[in-house]
Amino acid sequence: MNRTLWIGSVMIGTVLIMILFGPYLPLVDGSMDRTLVLRDSDGTLLAPPIPPSDDFLIGTDRKGVDLWSKVIIGARETFYILVVIVAVRIVAALLISIGAFYLKSLRFLMNLWNSFFSFMPTIFIICILLAIPGVMFSDHRSFWVLVIISAVEVGRLAMVFYENLQQQRKQTYMEAAITNGGSRWTLFKNYYWPSLVRELAITTPMEAGRAMILLVQLGVIGIYVNQQFFSQMDRSYRAVETSDSWPVLLSNLQQDIYSAQWIPIAALVAMTFSIIGFYLLAEGLKKLQARKVRREI
Amino acid sequence: MIKTISLRTAVWLFSFVILVLLLLIPMDTVFEEGRGGSFMGATYDYQIQNHVANIQSFFTYIYETGGLGTDEAGRPIMDQVTSVFLRSMLIFMPAILIGFFVGIAKGIFDFNVRKTQAKFIGQPATIGFLSVPDIAIIIFIQLMVLLLQSYGLVEIDLFGHDKIDNVLMNILYLSIYPVMFIANITFKTLETEQGLDYIRTARSKGTGELKILYRHMLKNGLPKILAYSNTMVLYTLSNLFIVEVFTEYRGAAFYMYHTLGSSTNFYVGALVSPNIISQIGYIFMFTLVILAFNIVSGVARSAISPLEDER
Numbered sequence: 001m002n003r004t005l006w007i008g009s010v011m012i013g014t015v016l017i018m019i020l021f022g023p024y025l026p027l028v029d030g031s032m033d034r035t036l037v038l039r040d041s042d043g044t045l046l047a048p049p050i051p052p053s054d055d056f057l058i059g060t061d062r063k064g065v066d067l068w069s070k071v072i073i074g075a076r077e078t079f080y081i082l083v084v085i086v087a088v089r090i091v092a093a094l095l096i097s098i099g100a101f102y103l104k105s106l107r108f109l110m111n112l113w114n115s116f117f118s119f120m121p122t123i124f125i126i127c128i129l130l131a132i133p134g135v136m137f138s139d140h141r142s143f144w145v146l147v148i149i150s151a152v153e154v155g156r157l158a159m160v161f162y163e164n165l166q167q168q169r170k171q172t173y174m175e176a177a178i179t180n181g182g183s184r185w186t187l188f189k190n191y192y193w194p195s196l197v198r199e200l201a202i203t204t205p206m207e208a209g210r211a212m213i214l215l216v217q218l219g220v221i222g223i224y225v226n227q228q229f230f231s232q233m234d235r236s237y238r239a240v241e242t243s244d245s246w247p248v249l250l251s252n253l254q255q256d257i258y259s260a261q262w263i264p265i266a267a268l269v270a271m272t273f274s275i276i277g278f279y280l281l282a283e284g285l286k287k288l289q290a291r292k293v294r295r296e297i
Numbered sequence: 298m299i300k301t302i303s304l305r306t307a308v309w310l311f312s313f314v315i316l317v318l319l320l321l322i323p324m325d326t327v328f329e330e331g332r333g334g335s336f337m338g339a340t341y342d343y344q345i346q347n348h349v350a351n352i353q354s355f356f357t358y359i360y361e362t363g364g365l366g367t368d369e370a371g372r373p374i375m376d377q378v379t380s381v382f383l384r385s386m387l388i389f390m391p392a393i394l395i396g397f398f399v400g401i402a403k404g405i406f407d408f409n410v411r412k413t414q415a416k417f418i419g420q421p422a423t424i425g426f427l428s429v430p431d432i433a434i435i436i437f438i439q440l441m442v443l444l445l446q447s448y449g450l451v452e453i454d455l456f457g458h459d460k461i462d463n464v465l466m467n468i469l470y471l472s473i474y475p476v477m478f479i480a481n482i483t484f485k486t487l488e489t490e491q492g493l494d495y496i497r498t499a500r501s502k503g504t505g506e507l508k509i510l511y512r513h514m515l516k517n518g519l520p521k522i523l524a525y526s527n528t529m530v531l532y533t534l535s536n537l538f539i540v541e542v543f544t545e546y547r548g549a550a551f552y553m554y555h556t557l558g559s560s561t562n563f564y565v566g567a568l569v570s571p572n573i574i575s576q577i578g579y580i581f582m583f584t585l586v587i588l589a590f591n592i593v594s595g596v597a598r599s600a601i602s603p604l605e606d607e608r
Contacts, residue, residue, distance in 0.1 A: 112311075118527065118591070119312035119584050121534035124553070131557040132322050209428070216430045217535070221542045221554065253543065254456070257439055265440075268433045279428045 002291070005284025011277030012205075018075040029069045049260040059262040062252060067266050074244035075270070078215075081146070081225050081245060085211045088150035089157055090204065094196070096154065097161035101192075110162070114155040122152050123217060130223065145225050149214065153207075160203060161196060168195040198289060202282050209278035216271050219247025246271050301595040309588040316580050320573055321355055323347035358574070378549075378578035384458065385548030386586075388467040389537055395468070396475020396529065401522070403476060404483025405510065411484075420484055426477040431536055432543070435470045458546040470540050471533060478529045479522060486518035523597035530590040534583065549579045 022028065052059040058067045100107040117125065126148055129135065135144045168174065168191060177187055218224070226243045249267035256263045323344065407419035426434070445451045454462040490496065491514065499509050534550075541551040556576055 115308040116312045116315060118531065119309055119587050120316065121531050121538065121583075123535040123538045124550075124580075124583070127538075127554060127557050128316065128319055132319065213430045216432055217539050220432050220539055253436075254545075257436065257443065257455075261440060264436060268430075268436060272429055272433050275430065276428055 002284055002287050004280050005288055008205075008277055008280030008282075008284045011273065012281055015075060015079070015274050015277060018072050019079050022072045022076055025072055027068055028072050029066050049263060051260075052262055058266050059260070061249065061263055062260070067263065070244055070249075071246065071266050071270050074246055074249075077243050078245040078247070078271075081215070082208055082211055084146055085150045086204065086207050088146070089154055089207060089211070090200070092150070092154045093157035093161055096158040097165065098196075100158065100162055101165045110155065110158055114159055117152060117155050122214065123221070125152055126218065126223070127221075142226050145223075149211075149218070149225075153210070153214075157203070157207065161199060164195060164199045165192055168192055202286050202289070205278040205282040205285070209275045209282070212271055212275045212278070215247045216250070216268070219250040219267075220253060222251060224248055224251075298596055298599065301599050302592050305588065305591050305595055309584060309591070313581065313584050316584070317355075317577055318348075318352070320576055320580070321348065321351045323351055355573075355577075374575050374578065378575050378582065381547065381552055382549040382579065382582045384546075385537060385541065385550060388464055388471055388540075388546070388548070389533065389586075391468045392471035392533060393475055393530065395472040396479050396533070397526075399472070400476045400479025401483050401515070403480035404487065405515070407480060407484045408487045408510075420481075423477050423480045423484070426473065427481060431470070431474055432539060434473055435540070435543075438466075438469070456545050458548070458551075463544065463546055467540055467544060467546055470544075471536055474536060475529050475533055478525075478532070482522050482525050483515075483518065486521050487514055490514040490518055520597040520600045524594050526597075527587075527591050527594040530587060534587070549582065553579050 018025070049062050050060045050064070058071075061067055061070060096106070096110055100110045120128075129148045129152075130145065135141065135148070174187075174191060177191060182190070224243070224247055225245070246267050249263055252260075253264050403423065407423055410416050410419045439455055442451060442453050442455060446453070453466065454460045455466065457463050487510075496509060496513060499513055504512075537548070538550040538554065540546065541548045542554045545551070553576060
C-alpha cells in the first residue's frame with residue numbers, strides 16, 4: 001500500500017475542499033464582517049486583534065475579521081496565484097527544454113540563462129527586478145510580479161525536463177525505434193512525450209510546494225502579488241496588500257510575534273500544511289511510478 | 298581544472314554585468330499628483346539614451362574616484378560596503394561551516410540508525426526539516442524563546458544586530474537549511490556507496506566498520522557532497538536576505554533590501570534615493586562569494602566525472 005500517496009492526497013484534498021466550498025464550511029462567516037470592539041464576560045473592552053475565544057475559533061486579525069473564515073476563504077485566492085505561477089513555469093520550461101533538445105542555439109541560451117541565475121539568489125533577483133520603476137508603477141503590476149516570480153525558476157525546471165529527455169535518448173530501445181525508421185515526430189509522440197508526462201506528474205506537485213515556499217519568503221519581506229499604494233501621513237506611500245491570500249497574514253510579522261501570535265501561526269500552519277501535502281503527493285506518485293515500472297518488467 | 302575556473306569566472310562576469318545593467322536602469326518616473334500632493338499614479342517611460350548615459354556616468358565615476366567614492370558625509374563608500382558585508386559574512390560563513398560539519402555528522406547518524414528503532418529521528422526527520430519553510434521553524438524558535446522569557450528563564454535579544462545574541466541566533470536560523478541539506482546528500486551518498494565492491498572487499502579483509510565509513514565511504518563521497526554546495530549556498534543566501542530583513546540585522550542584504558526597498562514604499566516626487574553605487578558594491582561582493590563556492594563545487598564535480606566538465 002502506498003501510504004505516502006494516500007496521506008498526500010488527503011492533505012491536498014482537504015485544501016481543495018477549502019477552495020471549492022470555502023464559504024459554506026462550518027464556522028465560516030462568508031461576509032467577513034469586521035468586529036471593531038467586543039465586550040468580554042467581565043465587561044472590559046477588547047479591541048482587535050482578538051485572541052482565540054469562543055466567538056472566534058482562532059482569533060481575529062488586526063482589522064477584526066474572523067481569522068478562521070479569512071484563512072479558509074483566502075485559500076481560493078492563494079491557490080489561484082499558485083496555479084498561475086506553476087502553470088507559467090511548466091509551460092515555459094516545457095517549451096524551452098523541448099526546443100533546447102532539438103536546437104543547438106536554444107540549448108546555448110538555456111545554459112546561459114541557467115548560469116546567470118546560478119549567480120544570484122532567487123530572492124535577490126526578484127527584489128532587483130521588482131524595483132525597476134517600469135515594473136513597480138505598471139498598471140499591470142500583479143501580472144509582472146507573477147511573471148517575475150515564475151521566470152526566475154524556469155531555467156532550473158527546463159533543465160530537469162531536458163535531463164529527462166536526454167535520459168530517454170540513452171535508453172537502448174530508442175535505438176530500435178530509430179532503426180525501425182521512426183520519424184522525428186513519431187519518436188517524440190511515442191517516446192519522448194510520454195516520458196515527459198511521467199516527469200510532469202511528479203514535478204507539478206513538487207513545483208507547487210516550491211512556489212508556496214517562495215510565497216512565504218516573499219510574504220515575510222513584504223512583497224505580495226496584489227499591491228496598491230496608499231497615502232501615509234507623511235506624504236509617503238506604502239504598498240498595502242488588499243487581498244485575503246495567506247502570505248498577507250505575515251505582513252505584520254515582527255509585531256505579531258509579540259502581540260498576536262495567532263495570526264502568523266494560522267498563516268504558517270495553513271501554508272506548511274499544503275507544502276507538506278504537495279511534497280508527499282509528489283513522493284507518493286514517484287513510488288507509484290517506480291512500482292508500475294517494476295510490474296511491467 | 299583551469300578550464301572550469303576560467304569558464305565559471307567568465308559566466309560570473311556576464312551575470313555581474315547584467316545585474317549592473319539592471320541596477321542602472323534610469324528612474325525617470327513621472328508622478329501624477331492630485332490635490333495636496335496625493336498620489337494619483339505614476340507613469341514610466343524607458344529611454345535607451347538615458348540608460349546609456351547612466352552607464353557612462355557610472356564608469357566615469359568609478360574611473361575618477363578610483364574606488365566607489367564617498368557618500369554625502371564624506372565617508373568612503375567602499376569602507377561602508379566592506380564593513381556591512383563582513384557583518385553579513387559573520388553570520389553566513391559560520392552557518393555554512395556548521396552546515397558542512399554538523400550536516401555530515403547528521404548524515405552519518407541517519408545512515409547508522411536507518412535500520413534501528415531510532416530511525417524516525419534520522420532520515421525522515423531530515424526530510425521533514427527540509428520541506429517545512431525555514432521561516433516557520435525560525436518563528437517557532439522565536440516563539441519558544443519568548444515563552445521561556447515570559448517565565449524568566451532566558452534572556453535573548455531577538456531583533457537587531459549589535460549584540461552577540463543576534464549573531465548567534467541568526468547563525469542558528471541560517472544553519473538549519475545547510476545542515477539538513479548536507480545531511481540528506483551525505484545519507485544518499487553513503488547509501489549508494491555501501492553496495493559497492495570495494496566496500497565488500499574492505500569488509501572481508503576485516504576492516505573495522507568505523508574505518509570503512511570514514512576512510513572509504515566518506516572520503517569517496519566527499520566530492521559528491523561538495524559538488525552540491527553551490528545549490529546550498531544560493532539557497533542560504535536567499536535565506537540570509539530574509540533573516541536579515543526580518544530580524545533587522547543590519548548586514549549587506551538588509552541594506553540592499555532597504556535601498557532597493559522602493560518596492561514597498563516611496564515618497565511622491567522622489568524615489569527613495571537609490572543608493573546605486575553601494576548596491577553595486579554589495580552585488581559584487583555577493584556574486585564573488587557565489588563564484589568562490591561555484592569554483593569549489595565545479596572542481597569537485599570534475600573530480601567525480603571528468604567528462605562532465607563541459608557543463
